[in-house]
Amino acid sequence: MFDLRDLYQQVIVDHNKHPRNFRAMQDATHKAEGFNPLCGDRLTLYLKVGADGRIEDASFEGSGCAISTASASLMTEQLKGRTVDEAERLFGRFHDMVTGAPDAPPADAELGKLAVLGGVREFPSRIKCATLCWHALHAALEGQQSVSTE
């Protein structure tokens, strides 16, 4: 049987309790809100993208379940130093992992710590919790104000 601890791994519990980069950003170049009306999860994602197209800083605030909070915390850690194109590609890899896409490559160095969210694929009703911050990232990079998932 799939154990609950496979979903709620210690890293996730820790990032939920102590989310990293959990703050507003005054000098953000990009910002978008993500909202999941089903469970009320709501977050604001901030990005500072340099002239060279690299993400210099990423942060978020809001309220949500452990999966969405930990996912946003881990995502902001992973984004720093990556180019915008790399960030979008990482979204694709992450999405394939949590939706259990049949041709998804095994977790590798590129996904890094994000691999701890792989257990989400066994919980279909929770996939949108894990991807909410990534949809907000995509919206922010596309210049949209908000994105809603349901």
Next chain:
Amino acid sequence: MNESRPAMLDVQAIRAEFPVLAQRVHDAGGQGRPLAYLDNAATTQKPLAVVDAVRDFYLRDNANVHRGVHALSERATAAYEGAREKVRAFIGAESAREIIFVRGTTEAINLVAAAWGRANVREGDEILITGLEHHSNIVPWQMLRDAVGAKLVVAPINRRGEVDMEAFERLLSPRTKLVAISHLSNALGTINPVERMISLAHEVGALALVDGAQAAAHLDVDVRRLDADFYAMSAHKMYGPTGIGALYGKREILETMPPWQGGGDMISMVTFDETRYNELPYRFEAGTPHIAGAIGFGHALDWLERVGVANIAAHETRLLDYATERARAFPGLTIIGEAAHKASILSFTLEGVHPHDLGTILDREGVAIRAGHHCAMPVMDFFGVPATARASFAAYNTREEVDALFAALEKARELFA
């Protein structure tokens, strides 16, 4: 309805009538847990009597109603109209003509907002609701407000989750055309003093609509004693099928209302120049209705009458009292909604564990609850929470299932420690 002292339910015998309850969930590898279904406020399970009635209709009697001269159509019509009579008797209405079959409570309220509201509510008029309403008793009135320029007024609730009756009285005025109130709050379990609220509404000349979706299977409903002008309910929260419900309306009010939807069955005569509308209740039932659903609804009411709503209510109150006592002793748990008069619903939050995570964890332990805003976002805003976890009880629930709930909550706390 039975006024004598409630009898104890034979819960095991009742459970045997609900085969869906006898299962283990997430059972891959034989590691599953017995199902503890505590999401009855979302929808109840259906007894065999209801499942069989729907099945038997399709196996033996299926035909359209009110038109055919053949045997099957006559049987289908008799069963469909028989169900209407059962609804009438169940809620104590005077005439079966006052019972309109609809898809459910939401459609019932929309019907009143569209047909009665558009004809009677004018610019500057007011519709009074309360702070604990379900979205289905908010949004139709916002749509009406926006269409005619009326005002939607909200009577606030207090921290216990009760309507502030002083404010409610103060907000009533000759401008109030309609009071729309929930009988039993789906998010908090609060029982509203609807009889008094209706009487106050009538004093200022307003009509009163009661959203009975949550109440009808838990409280004794007598529309004439309440003096409700409209009463809305959903079969699926009363051990009946989904997709069917009823709107009760006082005959003299329904008679004055224009039709809502146009089509077959709601007419008596149609030419390309004009249409004469059918009599009550058919005027409000355009198109082929959910015949099998209505028949299943009737059998659900038979089942409720047989077991006894008062007996079920007493059983649920014992479970709620026990669950409340355990909740108060559980570290970090906050009960949302502590009204003096409550029924069948325990809404709560657990410190450090989001309700959505609780829902997932409890589910893996076999305990089905609802986690979310319960279609009552203004209630969540009032209590300053994004969501709550909600356990809700029915006739077939047991003390052991309440214990399973708290064992699962213990597991959640360990996981998040």
